[in-house]
Amino acid sequence: MSAELEELYQSIILDHNRRPQNFRVMEDASGHADGLNPLCGDQVTVWIKLDGDRVADVSFQGQGCAISKASASLMTQAVKGKTLTETQVIFDRFHAMVTGQGAEGITGGMKALSGVSKFPLRVKCASLGWHAMKAALDNAAP
Amino acid sequence: MNPLAILRKDCERPIVDIDDFSLLDERDHLHYLDSAATTQKPRAVLQAMQSYYEQHNANPHRGAYELSAQSTEAYERSRQRIARFLGVADVDTLIFTRGTTESLNVLATAWRHANVKAGDRIVVTRMEHHANFIPWQQLALAVGAEFVIAELAPGGVLDLDHLAQCCTPNTKVVAFGQVSNALGTINPVSDIVRIARTTGALVVCDGAQGVPHFDAAVDALGVDAYVFSGHKMLGPMGIGGLVVRREILEAMPPYQFGGDMIALVGDDRSTWNVLPHKFEAGTPNVAGAVGLAAAAQYLDVIGMPRVRAHEAALLAYASARLTEVSGVTVLGPPPEQRSGVVSFVLDEVHPHDIAQVLDSAGVCVRSGHHCAQPLMRALKVTATTRASFYVYNDADDVDALIVALLTTRDRMGLA
Structure with missing residues (x-):
């Protein structure tokens, strides 16, 4: 098996796929949004709860491949407790990393997603939950 | 062993x-292992297309000069070859299209105006490819007809009893796949046709996953319309066909208007060319047809x-x-x-x-x-x-x- 494939399916990714974090419906969310990959039918819903300009809570549910599920799970860990400005910075860094523009400023478990950049077809999978998170923020009632 | x-x-x-x-x-x-999506192409197909462009290329059906006549001959001879492969006797009822999807859209659009109205019913099956599902669903929505799905029996086969229940007298279209693209299920076409014939419906068979794999014998199926794609049977992408019984094609309005499909164009009205040209507006994909004929030949040699x-x-x-x-x-x-x-x-x-x-x-x-x-x-x-x-x-x-x-x-x- 290729080294690139080993890098794509790191054990952190497989763990998050099997036991996704914050994988639940949120009843008292400030906003939510759906993400859909029409190519494969993968689907995710992200809920956000705001406290002022801070992401007090974030959760998701849905069906998808290991990459999309793990990436959404890592996303919830990365933005929980962050301000809206910090969330935007994290999003931009994630996006730069998976599209091969470097992993500058990437910390923690999110590093495990760096392998995605070698597989352009999987960028969509990895981004699904992230774009839904952004849309949920846009929809959120203050 | x-x-x-x-x-x-x-x-x-x-x-x-x-x-x-x-x-x-x-x-x-x-x-x-993805030939159900598209097949690889043998050299004979690619060479046939290349020699058409190198030796006979001109706009068919138009020029009075010899080269145009050669192009016309290459195109129409390909139609004959493919019709023979399909088991279609009335060659001019084979309309060339871009493939299965376009064929079904032509059919759903052209058939709709005259024949489906509010309160009518359209029946498809649970295992259809989107190309044989959405055109009919949208037709039903547009005219206020009822869109009904014949369900599966256990084991991933069509539930023929349910199909029979779906086929009420007001059914105007019954559309089904010869073979499921997702599961490979080979449908019992003769049983489906027998049930569909209890109504006056247009009976449409999507042969995209049938033609490449066994003798299609289209005339013998007893359906009104049969559609297929060239690229799933060793042919090039961008060519396929629509076979419809002659009297239905003659009664159907054209799908697209333009060059080649007309007889006379007046200032305030026009009349249409004979079959198959009535349904082939614009410059056709001659090289595609030539390539597809070569694919039919290749498959016939294998058997x-x-x-x-x-x-x-x-x-x-x-x-x-x-x-x-x-x-x-x-x-x-x-x-x-x-x-x-x-x-x-x-x-x-x-x-x-x-x-x-x-x-x-x-x-x-x-x-x-x-x-x-x-x-x-x-x-x-x-x-x-x-x-x-x-x-x-x-x-x-x-x-x-x-x-x-x-x-x-x-x-x-x-x-």
């Missing part, structure tokens, strides 16, 4: 000369019964070997009732991840909903992995698939 070795021996070699397929010949480690037998042998061997991979569930009816398709799920592993690991072993399979979301819902899966076999595949391809699936289990952390 043990039973598995016997099965392997039956599909040990491809039934074509691999040299004919440059792409496969030049990539030793490629295992192309469609041999194609069917080879696929059946590959499927039997693959089915036996898949039992070695724990956690695999094959969807659909038993192999004998399928074309060369095996659609499966593997425990909790998502088909995209399977296809990714398989790709690293050079095994090309399709993962996803196979443009059959209504079917996926009924099967209660979001996606499957599909391996599909054709004339150039052999036991080595099956072996590579099995090894790669075992690697997938390992890689994805399954015990």
Whole structure:
């Protein structure tokens, strides 16, 4: 098996796929949004709860491949407790990393997603939950 | 010899000369198992297209000069060759289109104006490809007709009793696939036609997954319309066809307007050309038709019964070997009732991840909903992995698939 494939399916990714974090419906969310990959039918819903300009809570549910599920799970860990400005910075860094523009400023478990950049077809999978998170923020009632 | 070795021996070699397929010949480690999506093209097809452009290219049906006449002849001779391959006697009822999807859209659009109104009913089946589902769904929505789906019986086959219940006297269209693209299920066309004929409906058969795999014998099917794609039967992309009974085609209004499809164009009205030209507006895809005729010739030389037998042998061997991979569930009816398709799920592993690991072993399979979301819902899966076999595949391809699936289990952390 290729080294690139080993890098794509790191054990952190497989763990998050099997036991996704914050994988639940949120009843008292400030906003939510759906993400859909029409190519494969993968689907995710992200809920956000705001406290002022801070992401007090974030959760998701849905069906998808290991990459999309793990990436959404890592996303919830990365933005929980962050301000809206910090969330935007994290999003931009994630996006730069998976599209091969470097992993500058990437910390923690999110590093495990760096392998995605070698597989352009999987960028969509990895981004699904992230774009839904952004849309949920846009929809959120203050 | 043990039973598995016997099965392997039956599909040990491809039934074509691999040299004919440059792409496969030049990539030793490629295992192309996605022919239900599109087939590879033999050199004979590519050469026929190239020599058309090098020796006969001109706009057909128009010029008074010799070269244009040659182009017209190449185009119409291709139509005759393909009609013969399909088992269609009335050659001018074969309309060239871009493929199955366009054929079905032509049909749904042209048929709609005259024949389907509010309160009528349109019947399709649960296992249709989106191309034979959405055009009818949208037609029904547009005119206020009822859109009804004939469901599956257990085992991934069509429930004929339910189909019969769906076919009420006000049914105006019954559309079904000859073979399911997602599962490979071969449908009992004669039973479906018998049921559909209890109504006055237009009976439409999507042959996209039929024509490549066995003798289509279109005239003998007794349907009103039959559609297919060239690129799934060794032909080029961008050419396919629509075969419709002559009296229906003559009564149907044109789908597109423009050059070649007219008889007389007045200032305030126009009249239409004869068949098949009435439904072929604009400069046609002559090279595509020439390439498709060469594909028909190539398949005829092999013989469609041999194609069917080879696929059946590959499927039997693959089915036996898949039992070695724990956690695999094959969807659909038993192999004998399928074309060369095996659609499966593997425990909790998502088909995209399977296809990714398989790709690293050079095994090309399709993962996803196979443009059959209504079917996926009924099967209660979001996606499957599909391996599909054709004339150039052999036991080595099956072996590579099995090894790669075992690697997938390992890689994805399954015990």
